[in-house]
Amino acid sequence: MYDDAFLDRLRAGLLPLLPHWDLGARTEVTLLAVSENATFLADDAARGRRLVLRVHRQGYHGRQEILSELAWTRALIAEGVVETPRPVPGRDGGLIAEIEDGAFARFVVAFEFMTGREPPPEKGLVPWFERLGAVTARLHAHARRWERPAGFCRKVWDFDSMLGERPLWGDWRRAIGLDAAQKAILERTAGALKARLAAYGKGRRFGLVHADLRLANLLVEQDRLGVIDFDDCGFSWFGYDFAAAISFIETDPIVPELMAAWLAGYRDVAPLSQEDEAMLPVFVMLRRMLLTAWLASHSETPTAREIGGSYTSGTAELAEAFLSAGA
Numbered sequence: 001m002y003d004d005a006f007l008d009r010l011r012a013g014l015l016p017l018l019p020h021w022d023l024g025a026r027t028e029v030t031l032l033a034v035s036e037n038a039t040f041l042a043d044d045a046a047r048g049r050r051l052v053l054r055v056h057r058q059g060y061h062g063r064q065e066i067l068s069e070l071a072w073t074r075a076l077i078a079e080g081v082v083e084t085p086r087p088v089p090g091r092d093g094g095l096i097a098e099i100e101d102g103a104f105a106r107f108v109v110a111f112e113f114m115t116g117r118e119p120p121p122e123k124g125l126v127p128w129f130e131r132l133g134a135v136t137a138r139l140h141a142h143a144r145r146w147e148r149p150a151g152f153c154r155k156v157w158d159f160d161s162m163l164g165e166r167p168l169w170g171d172w173r174r175a176i177g178l179d180a181a182q183k184a185i186l187e188r189t190a191g192a193l194k195a196r197l198a199a200y201g202k203g204r205r206f207g208l209v210h211a212d213l214r215l216a217n218l219l220v221e222q223d224r225l226g227v228i229d230f231d232d233c234g235f236s237w238f239g240y241d242f243a244a245a246i247s248f249i250e251t252d253p254i255v256p257e258l259m260a261a262w263l264a265g266y267r268d269v270a271p272l273s274q275e276d277e278a279m280l281p282v283f284v285m286l287r288r289m290l291l292t293a294w295l296a297s298h299s300e301t302p303t304a305r306e307i308g309g310s311y312t313s314g315t316a317e318l319a320e321a322f323l324s325a326g327a
Helices: 004-021 063-078 122-145 180-200 240-245 255-269 274-278 280-297 302-324
Strands: 028-034 038-044 049-055 097-101 104-112 206-209 218-221 224-227 234-237
Touching (some): 004 038, 004 049, 004 097, 063 104, 122 224, 122 240, 122 255, 180 280, 180 302, 240 255, 240 280, 274 280, 280 302
Antiparallel strands (some): 038 049, 049 104, 097 104, 206 234, 218 224
């Protein structure tokens, strides 16, 4: 879906909408990233105004789901919980606009532009993960106390919606390059995950989470740690946020240091039991299998084209180690 012609069509569809956010006719609109959605930078140099425009994937989130995400984002900003770009309303005061794309209308949301870059790799990541642990604890504390507005709805990220009967990101059995031996290992791993998660339960350890705190969604500048893209926020185990944070680097030797730093930062803000800590590797394996399914169901994305088959092989290797360690 996200080929050059399609992205050019989305960009062209945005141009008539620019005045909706007080952007001038000379505004440059350039692609920033493609993942679940396509995001564009709208840079109006004449007016000194820069916005990020997120064009939503057809059929993923409904209008009420998007409004619910933005409601939480605005509450977090208002209470100073996290530094994240502010949603920008249009001239009509609404937070969601639409562009026509053939027979479909696509939702568009505007955000303030946040400067910064991904946290530096390797050893430079460790202190940022301590900061991230503290930020995550504040997010979880807010989620537990926040009175959600009427009509609030977001997706549930549990075993069934990830790897079970109703997978939101596709069936992991269709993973790119998956062979019979790897499939057998992952079948056993899925069974082990299902059993561990059922024994662990939900209750107070399950609530509203960001669900995608990976490096690409962190922006650092000097001592500021900014968090972007609440598009996947929903209801899951709170420990799942750590697993999301190490997306695509799950097998890097630095992960144990990152986990220790994240735990230290988290516990500076809120308690975390030994039982909860022991579940983090379970969530890492769960997330890894979920991403393996996502790459297959989003095979047109740059990430899938770049790492799809090798990521599947790595998932099977990680699963074998997971099972050998007693799951």
